[in-house]
Amino acid sequence: MTVEGAEPGTVRPGGRTARVREAVLRAAGDCLAERGFAHLDLADIARRADVGKTTVYRRWGTTTGLVADLLVDMAEQSLPRTDTGSLIGDLKANARLVQRTLTDPRQGALFKAVIAAATCDERTAEALHRFYETRVEEWAVCVEQAVARGELPPGTDAQEVIRAVSAPLYYRLLASGGPLDEAFADRAAEAAAAAARAGAYRG
Template sequence: MPDDAEPGTVRPGGRTARVREAVLRAAEDALTEQGFTRLDLADIARRAGVGKTTVYRRWGTVTGLVADLLLDMAEQSAPRTETGSLLGDLKANARLVQRTLTDPRQGALFKALIAAATCDAKTATALHRFYDIRVREWAPCVQQAVGRGEVPEGTDAHEVVRAVSAPLYYQLLISGGRLDEAAADRAAEAALAAARAGAYAGDGDGGEPA
């Protein structure tokens, strides 16, 4: 089949899937190496070993490709861990974020994507969607904790999950502090203490998905 075949015209798992995988990994490489502002679809096609027409036809723009990359990253992220306690679940979440952000490739990739989101509205929207998917994945652990009586009724599950990862991103991007498992555990413990005190209960969504 020629390189400019319309995506979706071959069976799932066939050439279309292989092309998407190759192009997304090439986009990751380019973002990690040179940042968002120097991304070029022709260069990414060359790196992926596919025809330029395929890349332009399927993704259209750099921001379209970045949006698909973020969707793929959300889909590939590790699933929620259930330990039987909210502290255990939040620590599992925090350690997953910590491992991701300290990974040489993934950490650099997230820095590039966050930087791009500050100056490109479509990338910002795609990044927000990525985090919304991940927060929704982990929110049930807080909803289950409400049922067990670990945190008050009406606790906003999404805000609790966000509170876990926020200090880790702060250390990655702002403070330059040590981003290790101890930092991850402290973030989880602080979020739990705030939730138990009712900091995330009240006028929020009560932990139910929006």
């Protein structure tokens, strides 16, 4: 995506293009958190971001295009993986990061809105899948390191272990309810670690 009138690769990172993108994505995230995907409107986003409507329409085109770029930005801005030196320490760090994100007043509402949108819009779903794959791939390294240290059986599917950590947190957020606190996050990490040690994720 490029600014109107600019050739690809000619706009300096950190220049006006970056400032416009930052303002628009922040406004889009605020609107999603406040009102949900159904009420996302490009003209309203432009007004909130104090950006010309033409710029928003030409750069993003549709609300789904805007949400897709928002997810790219969220992946880029996510906190880096924690390396504690032990499997359970790393998995708990992952679980607590997910827990803090989902219970944050803005971020939790934002994720709910995006997940809801993904159930009925293919482009949003694809963007959401890419977002999570990016995060899973980053954190899977800690499982691979645990295999190398002998904490887990050879052949353990590292990405499946990471998915098993966060799955209960998302289930509680979206389906079952109940407190989504640090203790619950730790239990999710411990359960995934125990299953991985038992060989549940081999192959």
